Amino acid sequence: MTSGDRILIGSQRESQISRFRAWVLLIVPLAAILFQVYVPLFFQFLAYLELPLLVTVYFALMQRSPIRGLLVGAAVGLAQDSLSKNPLGMFGIVKTLVGYFAASAGQRFDVDHPFIRLLLGFFFYFFHQFFYWLLSRALLGRQLVFEIQRTMVIGLLNAIVGLALFRFLDRLKERS
Numbered sequence: 001m002t003s004g005d006r007i008l009i010g011s012q013r014e015s016q017i018s019r020f021r022a023w024v025l026l027i028v029p030l031a032a033i034l035f036q037v038y039v040p041l042f043f044q045f046l047a048y049l050e051l052p053l054l055v056t057v058y059f060a061l062m063q064r065s066p067i068r069g070l071l072v073g074a075a076v077g078l079a080q081d082s083l084s085k086n087p088l089g090m091f092g093i094v095k096t097l098v099g100y101f102a103a104s105a106g107q108r109f110d111v112d113h114p115f116i117r118l119l120l121g122f123f124f125y126f127f128h129q130f131f132y133w134l135l136s137r138a139l140l141g142r143q144l145v146f147e148i149q150r151t152m153v154i155g156l157l158n159a160i161v162g163l164a165l166f167r168f169l170d171r172l173k174e175r176s
Contacts, residue, residue, distance in 0.1 A: 017062075017064050018063060018064075018174075019174040020059070020174060021174060024172045028055055028059075028169065028172070029055050029056075029075070029076045029079065032055040033051075033052050035051050036049070036051055036052050036080065037084065048158070049158060050125060050128070050158055051165070052080045052091075053095065053098065053124065053128050053158070054121065054158065054162045054165050054166075055165075055169075056073050056076045056095050056098055056102070057099075057102045057162070058165065058166050058169050059072045059099075060098070060099040060100075061105065061106040061111040061120065063103060063106070064103060065103055066100050066107075068103060069099035069101075069102055069104070069106070070096055070099050070103070073095040073096040073097070073098050073099020073102075074092055074095065076091075076095050076099075077093065077095030077096060078091070080092075087140060091132075093131075093135060094128055094131045094132050094135065095128070097127075097131060098127060101127070102120065102124055105120060117159075117163055118159050118160070119159075121155075121158060121160075121162035122155045122156055122158070122159035125159065126152065129155070130146065
């Protein structure tokens with residue numbers, strides 16, 4: 001099997017759904033949301049990190065079920081909305097979409113491959129920001145500016161952080 005063939009799922013091992021303990025599914029997203037809310041108050045340079053998004057992408061990719069990804073995204077997004085200054089539901093809607101599409105991608109690609117994880121981290125950051133901008137304009141009537149270059153740079157930084165985070169979260173999987 002060539003490395004190009006490994007990107008698409010081809011073996012039984014790669015198509016298995018990853019399982020996590022209940023405390024992991026509760027504590028990790030909660031820690032990511034609390035990081036997002038409180039750490040930038042003390043360390044402004046970390047405000048660009050979107051850890052709740054990265055956690056949503058990771059759990060959706062690993063569970064490989066669009067319904068589970070949708071539920072993870074909705075739960076993380078609504079919890080993030082409840083602790084932020086944003087209107088309730090904005091992150092909920094966007095992260096629900098991210099969770100659904102990330103889980104769908106998890107069914108099609110070898111999401112254990114670092115390069116695929118990097119690409120998906122970048123893509124879903126851009127996707128998240130674009131749809132947040134779109135919903136802010138359409139639902140709230142806000143005239144926000146979508147800065148493509150800034151979004152791409154911050155997306156790349158989040159994707160790199162996502163690689164390290166995903167590797168750490170891989171250690172929390174249940175062993176069968």
